[in-house]
Amino acid sequence: MVLIWIGIAVGILIAVILLVKVVKTPSYEAVTMNVHCKKCGYKTNGLKCPRCEKNTSFSSKFR
Numbered sequence: 001m002v003l004i005w006i007g008i009a010v011g012i013l014i015a016v017i018l019l020v021k022v023v024k025t026p027s028y029e030a031v032t033m034n035v036h037c038k039k040c041g042y043k044t045n046g047l048k049c050p051r052c053e054k055n056t057s058f059s060s061k062f063r
């Protein structure tokens, strides 16, 4: 019986730790911050902003 309770306690503890990690780490905000360009807010999926780079290259070409 004791082993079962220990198992349940460990399971709850792991679940709580995972929950706290998920809640504490602002993964969603970090992702959104990385996903969107800092300058124009265009969705870049963590890559360099194609809009800003295009704009700069286009403007340099057109001007």
Ligand SMILES: [Zn+2]
Residues within 6 Å of the ligand: 037, 038, 039, 040, 041, 042, 049, 050, 051, 052, 053
């Ligand atoms: Zn941009």
